[in-house]
Amino acid sequence: MASPPLVRFHSVSKRFGSHTAVDALSLEIGRGEFFSLLGPSGCGKTTTLRLLAGLEVPDAGEILIDGKPVQGLPPWERPLSMVFQSYALFPHMSVAENVAFGLEQRKRPKGEIADRVQKALVQVRLAPETFAARAPAQLSGGQRQRVALARALVVEPTILLLDEPLGALDLQLRKEMQLELRALNRELGITFVYVTHDQEEALTLSDRIAVMDQAKVAQVGTPAEIYEGPRTEFVARFVGEVNILEVKGKKVAIRPEWMDLFRPGEVPSGESSLEGTVQSVVYLGETLHVHVAIDGGETLKVALRNEGQLTNPITWKRGDRAAVAWRPDDIQELAP
Amino acid sequence: MNSRSGWRFTLPGLAWLLLWGGVPLLIVVAYSLMERSIYGGVERGFTLDAYAQLLDPLYLGIIARTLLLSLIATLGCLLIGFPMAYVIARSGRWRRWLLLLVVLPFWTSFLVRTYAMIFLLRDTGLINSTLMSLGIIDAPLDLLYTPGAVLAGLIYGFLPFAILPIYASLEKLDPTLLEAAEMLGARPATRFWRVTLPLAMPGVVAGGLLVLIPALGSFLTPDLLGGAKTTLLGNLIQNQFTTGRDWPFGAAASVLLLVGTFIALVWHLKRSDAEGESA
Amino acid sequence: MTRRLPWPLVGGVTIAFVLLHLPVLVLVAFSFNASRYSLAWSGFTLDWYRVLGERPAILQGLRASLVIGLVATLIATLLGTLLAIGLYRLGTGKLRRNLEAALYFPVVTPEIVAGISILALFALLRVPLGTTTVIIAHVTFCLPFVTIVVLARAAGMDRSLEEAAMLLGAPPAQVFWRVTVPQLLPGIVAGALLAFTLSFDDFMITFFTAGPGSTTLPLVVYGMVRKAVEPTINAISTIILIVTMVAVAGSEWVRRER
Secondary structure, three states, rough: OOOOOOOEEEEEEEEEEEEEEEEEEEEEEEEOOEEEEEEOOOOOHHHHHHHHHHOOOOOEEEEEEEEEEOOOOOOOOOOEEEOOOOOOOOOOOOOOHHHHHHHHHHOOHHHHHHHHHHHHHHOOOOOOHHHHOOOOOHOHHHHHHHHHHHHHHHOOOEEEEEEEOOOOOOHHHHHHHHHHHHHHHHHHOOOOEEEEEEHHHHHHHEEEEEEEOOEEEEEOOOHHHHHOOOHHHHHHHHOOEEEEEEEEOOEEEEHHHOOOOOOOOOOOOOOOEEEEEEEEEEEEOOOEEEEEEEOOOOOOEEEOOOOOOOOOOOOOOOOOEEEEEOOOHEEEEOOO | OHHHHHHHHHHHHHHHHHHHHHHHHHHHHHHHHHEEEOOEEEEEOOOHHHHHHHHHHHHHHHHHHHHHHHHHHHHHHHHHHHHHHHHHOHHHHHHHHHHHHHHHEEEEEHHHHHHHHHHHHHOOEEEEEEEHHOOOOOOOOOOOHHHHHHHHHHHHHHHHHHHHHHHHHHHOOOHHHHHHHOOOOHHHHHHHHHHHHHHEEEEEEEHHHHHHHHOOOOHHHHHOOOHHOOOOHHHHHHHHHHHOOOHHHHHHHHHHHHHHHHHHHHHHHHHHOOOHOOO | OOOOHHHHHHHHHHHHHHHHHHHHHHHHHHHHEEOOOOOOOEEEEOOOHHOOOOOHHHHHHHHHHHHHHHHHHHHHHHHHHHHHHHHOOOOOHHHHHHHHHHHHHHOOOOOOHHHHHHHHHHOOOOOOOHHHHHHHHHHHHHEEEEEHHHHHHHOOOHHHHHHHHHHOOOOOHHHHHHHHHHHHHHHHHHHHHHHHHHHHHHOOOHHHHOOOOEEEEOHHHHHHHHHOHHHHHHHHHHHHHHHHHHHHHHHHHHHHOO
């Protein structure tokens, strides 16, 4: 990180009754970053976001924004804004009134508010003439999401918090919105803190990802670091497909695409291999997954690039003997 | 499910309601336009005398007093009932018990509850006895048989009717809306005035009507708590059908009450329909 | 986030709750007070309850209330349940919605108007006032409540059970008696108990439709209250309260059981 981190968590803990939602969590988020909190349900990612927002108060630890401790401060005294999972648009207010709400709380003059609301709607690609007077109930899911975004951006926050904002959208719309969010992050220079359970989404959008598991951070890194260099079995399994093997008493992870298939005995020198029998071949479009039952144990998944099954086919089929091979450098050692 | 055979089931019940509920109302309307009979009851002959009688200042005064007291009672119930509904909606574990406490008087005999008020307010009642034994007053206060007693009785009697619809509205309120408002900089007071209250409005209006309508037609409360000084529309009507023996007049006053009720209901239905469309 | 409610608010609301129940609690408490005239507590006694048994008017009132209550409840429950099932079978069209809305009219009509209007009808038909007229009037205002309760139960009913029965070959009558009615039963019983409560407690409508032999308990109490305040009124009021609460509690319990 070039400049000092914008957000810092120092050993923050939060309990709800007997359940520990966040356990001595520490992390740093840089200025302008698109930072994702990734993990399964219940891992603590949303609680972490809410602690940063000021909607929850930590039981222990410090949260610093721009070097200043904020854990006692209410949300409106922090330089941030939030987009909720359910959008939380005020049903009794129009789109324009919703977007204007934050500016009204900041006592901005009417003219300025009207102007900024217009600009915000345009920014999220909702034509003001059409949408400003509409009620949230008259909008589609995607449109409501944009209004929620406009409402959060119009107050020009330093940090934008997003709690699984794209979950309710269909695939096509989701992918569109992902690109738009990324573009906004780059254009506006606002730090995005993004909560999601969708690992593909996290890899697509983020500058860095914190993978969380059971109230703790399992690993923080760039998408490449997380995907190609998982440090624990949990991270290896949660992000992408993976084969877990025991090599020399240690657990290692090998991504299916780092493996290759050869006829037994044809494995190039320098590569490690295990022999087994092909169980199934699954056609996935871009790749083919070949499941090979290794002699003496597990089933490994090998991903082979599809060069065109109709013209240049891969001919592995069930029952073939094969050797699954990989370069020794490509394995990832996992923490015990 | 079969809608052809099913609807026949409605016939007995509807027929009963029409005969014993609908027809009587038509009779009342008819009677209000007929002549008064010296034997009590009505005589043939179309006349608007009964309605003309309503315009007598004495009776206009009663109508005005009824309207005024009912509106004040409604306001009182809403002002007291809203905080109660609010606390219940936010009470978590105790919600069921608190609701039970609100609903309990709801189903208790109105007569018994009105009598309980008498017991409390009379010269030798609990309030006066306590104040006298504490030395705060020397002689008992005239609490009973005043407009104040009637007002207290109306509020006490109808408060649960106000609380329940308001509670229902507040319960449906999405808490993330308040969090979103908080994130955007709204302080607690602002959150209440700009988010909670507007969204609870349907419940407030429903609660208000559930108090206003019965209050306008109340008889027992002014009869037992108000005495001769506080005659309301309900007492007036009752009187015409008992000692007064002026059925057309009583019918006319009833029609007035019915029209008021009807207007309030239709207004409410139109209003909630309009809201339903935009939701 | 569970925000604490400001304590003045909670305090004020608590006081409101207490005041809401205070009058009745006082009434009940003093039904056991040995002193007849003063409010000073002079000992616990059941005398005022015992005395009730010696007053023929009160015993007759109780009998009338129970008889009228039971008969009116039976009829109102029968008609109300049929009406509810009919409405439910009408689906969700305009007719259904309008009928349901019309159902609320008897509920909100001021009782005094309901009372005098039915009195007028009885007068027109030259029907002498008596137990029958009271029962008819009670059925009329209890019926909508039964319908509302049963309809609510029907709305929560699992339609697929009826459909499954039909697919298994059961004719409509069988489906009705062996699938629909058992499912509705908690609602029907709850509605019946509610109807009984309303009938037992009613004053206004009974006032106008009762004849000399059909003075119900509330009418007796009214007469007593107008004459003089005495502890026996407290006693009989307490009894009315208990009957009502047992019925309502039963109604709620049945509603929740399934």
